[in-house]
Amino acid sequence: MSGPDLAGNPMPLDGFTTIVRHPVRLMPPFTDRVLSDTQVADIHQFLTDQPKSRRADDIPLLSGKK
Numbered sequence: 261m262s263g264p265d266l267a268g269n270p271m272p273l274d275g276f277t278t279i280v281r282h283p284v285r286l287m288p289p290f291t292d293r294v295l296s297d298t299q300v301a302d303i304h305q306f307l308t309d310q311p312k313s314r315r316a317d318d319i320p321l322l323s324g325k326k
Contacts, residue, residue: 270308273301 271279277300280290290300316322 271304273304276300276304276307 277297280295280300280303281292283289295303
């Protein structure tokens, strides 16, 4: 890998929900009046289902391969 794995392993739903409901820094909290638990779970599932990025070595334009 040519750089750090920024996505890493998906965060568990309970950790994701905690960050959404009680953020640490500048993000406003999304209470259950704004996002239901089902909506938070749906967002988590969507993010978890995203395919992993390809390595730069596997992208011809970035690796110099033709």
